[in-house]
Amino acid sequence: MAPVTNGRTIDLQNAPLHGGVLIKVLILSMDPYMRGRLRAPEIESLEGYGIGVILRSETAGVEAGAHVRGILAHKEYIIASDITALEVIERDPRLHWSAYVGAAGMPGETAFIGWREHSDAKKGEVAYISTGAGPVGSMVIQLAKQDGLKVIASAGSDEKVKFMKEIGADVAFNYKTTDLREVLAKEGPLDIFWDNVGGETLDAALEFSANYARIIECGQISGYNNAGQPVKNTGLIFAKRLHIHGFLVLDLSPKYTAAFRAEFVPKLASGEFKFTEDVTRGLDKVGDVMVAVQKGTNTGKAVVVVADE
Amino acid sequence: MAPVTNGRTIDLQNAPLHGGVLIKVLILSMDPYMRGRLRAPEIESLEGYGIGVILRSETAGVEAGAHVRGILAHKEYIIASDITALEVIERDPRLHWSAYVGAAGMPGETAFIGWREHSDAKKGEVAYISTGAGPVGSMVIQLAKQDGLKVIASAGSDEKVKFMKEIGADVAFNYKTTDLREVLAKEGPLDIFWDNVGGETLDAALEFSANYARIIECGQISGYNNAGQPVKNTGLIFAKRLHIHGFLVLDLSPKYTAAFRAEFVPKLASGEFKFTEDVTRGLDKVGDVMVAVQKGTNTGKAVVVVADE
Numbered sequence: 001m002a003p004v005t006n007g008r009t010i011d012l013q014n015a016p017l018h019g020g021v022l023i024k025v026l027i028l029s030m031d032p033y034m035r036g037r038l039r040a041p042e043i044e045s046l047e048g049y050g051i052g053v054i055l056r057s058e059t060a061g062v063e064a065g066a067h068v069r070g071i072l073a074h075k076e077y078i079i080a081s082d083i084t085a086l087e088v089i090e091r092d093p094r095l096h097w098s099a100y101v102g103a104a105g106m107p108g109e110t111a112f113i114g115w116r117e118h119s120d121a122k123k124g125e126v127a128y129i130s131t132g133a134g135p136v137g138s139m140v141i142q143l144a145k146q147d148g149l150k151v152i153a154s155a156g157s158d159e160k161v162k163f164m165k166e167i168g169a170d171v172a173f174n175y176k177t178t179d180l181r182e183v184l185a186k187e188g189p190l191d192i193f194w195d196n197v198g199g200e201t202l203d204a205a206l207e208f209s210a211n212y213a214r215i216i217e218c219g220q221i222s223g224y225n226n227a228g229q230p231v232k233n234t235g236l237i238f239a240k241r242l243h244i245h246g247f248l249v250l251d252l253s254p255k256y257t258a259a260f261r262a263e264f265v266p267k268l269a270s271g272e273f274k275f276t277e278d279v280t281r282g283l284d285k286v287g288d289v290m291v292a293v294q295k296g297t298n299t300g301k302a303v304v305v306v307a308d309e
Numbered sequence: 310m311a312p313v314t315n316g317r318t319i320d321l322q323n324a325p326l327h328g329g330v331l332i333k334v335l336i337l338s339m340d341p342y343m344r345g346r347l348r349a350p351e352i353e354s355l356e357g358y359g360i361g362v363i364l365r366s367e368t369a370g371v372e373a374g375a376h377v378r379g380i381l382a383h384k385e386y387i388i389a390s391d392i393t394a395l396e397v398i399e400r401d402p403r404l405h406w407s408a409y410v411g412a413a414g415m416p417g418e419t420a421f422i423g424w425r426e427h428s429d430a431k432k433g434e435v436a437y438i439s440t441g442a443g444p445v446g447s448m449v450i451q452l453a454k455q456d457g458l459k460v461i462a463s464a465g466s467d468e469k470v471k472f473m474k475e476i477g478a479d480v481a482f483n484y485k486t487t488d489l490r491e492v493l494a495k496e497g498p499l500d501i502f503w504d505n506v507g508g509e510t511l512d513a514a515l516e517f518s519a520n521y522a523r524i525i526e527c528g529q530i531s532g533y534n535n536a537g538q539p540v541k542n543t544g545l546i547f548a549k550r551l552h553i554h555g556f557l558v559l560d561l562s563p564k565y566t567a568a569f570r571a572e573f574v575p576k577l578a579s580g581e582f583k584f585t586e587d588v589t590r591g592l593d594k595v596g597d598v599m600v601a602v603q604k605g606t607n608t609g610k611a612v613v614v615v616a617d618e
Contacts, residue, residue, distance in 0.1 A: 195547075198543060198544055198547075202543060217543075217546045217547040217551075218547065219547055229541075230539030230540065230541050231539065231540050231541075231543045232538075232539050232540075234507060234511060234526075234540045234543070235507055236555075237526045237553055237555040238504075238507075238526040238527065238528055238555040238556075239555070240555060241555045241556050241557055241560060242526075242553075242555045243552070243553070243554050243555070244546055244551075244552070244553040244554075245552050245553075246545075246546040246547040246548070246549060246550045246551045246552070247547075247550050248550055251550060
């Protein structure tokens with residue numbers, strides 16, 4: 001079978017590049033936020049964070065064999081007229097490329113940046129991390145433990161609870177079988193809440209926040225598929241002098257990328273910080289994995305391996 | 310009639326002070342937050358921000374004739390064992406004492422501190438100020454105009470709308486007769502929202518916020534008398550990278566008091582910053598004024614003058 005790109009055959013050796021590059025897609029990251037990118041089937045919209053290798057280049061300064069990371073079309077091969085939006089990356093030999101869309105990539109950087117920029121964490125404080133077994137939440141747990149905090153973490157299966165305990169959570173529970181408010185009433189009040197959920201979880205966190213608590217809004221998966229769950233306790237923001245910060249990693253990345261590479265990635269490579277991956281092979285599996293991520297049935301950072309090098 | 314304190318007669322010349330002071334209450338401030346202090350009638354709970362003059366003192370360093378400001382019992386005279394919780398204040402001769410519980414007091418300082426600490430205002434940005442005719446909101450309008458912002462402001466009567474225009478609001482409207490969402494859709498998006506209301510107003514502000522907007526939670530009068538109105542748009546905190554800050558003026562006062570006195574109060578005394586007062590005479594009127602403040606029927610900062618000097 002000849003190589004194809006988006007249903008069309010491509011001649012890898014001779015396809016004209018017009019001064020651009022030919023990229024072979026290796027890894028695609030599957031993330032909750034991709035829900036917002038879905039369009040009607042007739043619109044060719046799918047793209048996402050991924051890693052590819054340059055097979056051929058007509059662009060000065062870009063060499064064949066280099067690896068690039070960024071938003072890639074969901075295809076096997078891409079002819080790109082320029083790669084200024086992509087980042088040329090190198091790999092720690094102790095890590096697979098797949099880690100570079102997960103713990104050593106955007107999710108890890110999201111955790112690192114959000115925590116550094118907005119947590120104002122102090123030793124002995126209490127942090128609650130929702131979706132604590134996810135690719136972001138699991139990194140936040142380990143960052144919080146590194147800073148000497150008591151960590152409460154929740155996820156939606158007993159297997160995930162076990163993982164959260166392994167990576168250091170002091171209190172880990174399955175929110176489907178344990179009452180969140182009871183846990184927070186007993187283990188709080190919260191100085192920091194890392195919110196990946198929104199809705200009732202945010203409401204409970206507001207209720208059990210300490211004065212001066214920081215709430216980091218990293219996502220609200222509970223609202224992605226509806227108009228947004230109402231939150232009743234916003235009046236407490238004033239009364240408790242809370243600070244709530246929304247952020248997107250790309251905005252703050254320039255400020256933190258060097259520190260992330262120097263301080264965080266080596267901890268992943270050495271095994272000090274633990275992470276899990278849920279790897280699926282084949283571009284045709286993207287739809288299934290995307291649904292699994294929305295349902296939370298994946299275990300570990302969801303990655304599709306499109307091809308080996 | 311002999312002077313009384315809390316229904317009991319007091320001998321102003323001879324009542325024993327036991328090393329403390331005798332204070333004559335001059336001014337009591339009536340503020341929305343006092344709703345939270347109301348208790349059952351049999352509990353002697355009423356107290357509030359006010360100004361008094363020291364009639365006699367047995368405390369070293371405290372002279373008769375000095376004026377003090379702070380939380381005072383709602384009485385005509387107070388014998389206090391110590392006044393460390395009160396602040397000795399002086400008056401700009403161009404201002405009445407009543408100003409020192411309003412524009413030159415806690416409400417003014419609330420506006421000054423909240424704006425300085427949390428607005429991150431930049432010239433040309435758009436700010437929306439709810440309860441813009443109130444003692445805090447009217448000061449925020451003038452601070453925002455001083456910083457070169459476009460100011461949208463709302464209040465609940467046409468008279469208040471007129472006042473907000475007089476003090477510089479570019480867009481002023483009566484929220485009871487004009488649709489907030491229509492105004493914000495036309496005049497926004499918002500870079501700063503000063504929230505004194507909460508509930509649906511906060512929801513609308515979230516909807517019409519620009520990316521990176523700052524929301525300053527100064528109070529949520531809509532929720533004081535119920536369990537809190539639900540807010541649907543908290544998911545936008547993440548998507549728009551919003552920052553929401555609750556604060557109480559007393560926490561930040563030490564950081565800003567000197568600047569407030571040096572930079573803000575002189576603008577009130579010179580007339581550059583305008584303010585209005587709604588003065589009622591007599592301690593027995595406290596209940597009526599408190600209700601008026603909750604209903605918003607007062608015009609200008611509500612003050613009860615208990616006595617002249």
